[in-house]
Amino acid sequence: MSFTQDVWQRNHALYQATVQHPFNQELAAGTLSREAFIHYVIQDAHYLLAYGRALAVIGAKAYDADSVIQFTEAAKLAIIVERSLHDGFMADFGISKEDFEAAPLSQACHHYTSFLQATAWAESYPVALAAVLPCYWVYAQVGNDIVDQSVANNPYQKWVDTYVSDEFQDAVTKVLATIDALAEQADAATVEKMHAAYTRGAELEWVFWDSAYRCEQWPLLQDALKPA
Numbered sequence: 001m002s003f004t005q006d007v008w009q010r011n012h013a014l015y016q017a018t019v020q021h022p023f024n025q026e027l028a029a030g031t032l033s034r035e036a037f038i039h040y041v042i043q044d045a046h047y048l049l050a051y052g053r054a055l056a057v058i059g060a061k062a063y064d065a066d067s068v069i070q071f072t073e074a075a076k077l078a079i080i081v082e083r084s085l086h087d088g089f090m091a092d093f094g095i096s097k098e099d100f101e102a103a104p105l106s107q108a109c110h111h112y113t114s115f116l117q118a119t120a121w122a123e124s125y126p127v128a129l130a131a132v133l134p135c136y137w138v139y140a141q142v143g144n145d146i147v148d149q150s151v152a153n154n155p156y157q158k159w160v161d162t163y164v165s166d167e168f169q170d171a172v173t174k175v176l177a178t179i180d181a182l183a184e185q186a187d188a189a190t191v192e193k194m195h196a197a198y199t200r201g202a203e204l205e206w207v208f209w210d211s212a213y214r215c216e217q218w219p220l221l222q223d224a225l226k227p228a
């Protein structure tokens with residue numbers, strides 16, 4: 001069994017919980033609250049910069065010239081393509097540059113981006129790639145699984161279209177092939193680390209959507225410090 005077949009099976013329940021999360025179901029139905037979507041778009045714009053940086057580090061660690069190109073290009077595209085999606089949503093949903101700049105990373109976004117960057121810098125190329133695989137694959141699958149549910153005049157249609165696009169789906173297919181080839185050459189301990197990195201990344205995808213759905217805010221430290 002290939003690494004990607006195995007990792008998908010091991011994380012099947014987590015994927016089901018992700019695609020069934022009310023954020024994704026309501027996004028498909030067009031009923032997701034504006035507030036939750038705005039929270040998501042702002043946090044995702046923060047996320048993309050860190051994700052792009054992680055991909056650039058993975059590109060630097062890649063073993064051959066084609067893979068260096070694959071991941072450094074991906075770093076560039078993650079920022080350019082998805083940022084333009086966010087810029088469109090920011091304009092459509094009335095999010096100003098100031099709103100974005102004033103919004104700190106949520107706890108979920110901070111946790112996820114710190115995990116990606118720490119793994120990209122500290123771990124081997126195969127393990128770092130496994131950590132970013134959910135960023136590709138979970139989005140591609142969620143897009144595929146909800147596209148048929150998407151209602152007419154869905155305010156979130158552009159989001160769905162981006163992740164079911166041939167461009168995004170092809171990039172995912174290439175990453176799956178790259179990681180399977182790496183896993184075939186890796187020793188057992190590395191493959192288990194790849195599994196652990198994938199699962200943590202996939203869990204953090206769920207956490208990220210859940211945090212946006214709840215419009216998560218940092219607890220106010222000054223409140224916590226107030227005498228009872």
Ligand SMILES: Cc1ncc(CN)c(N)n1
Binds near residue numbers: 134136208
């Ligand atoms: C949190 C998150 N994960 C993945 C993707 C898709 N690259 C994204 N835009 N945002």
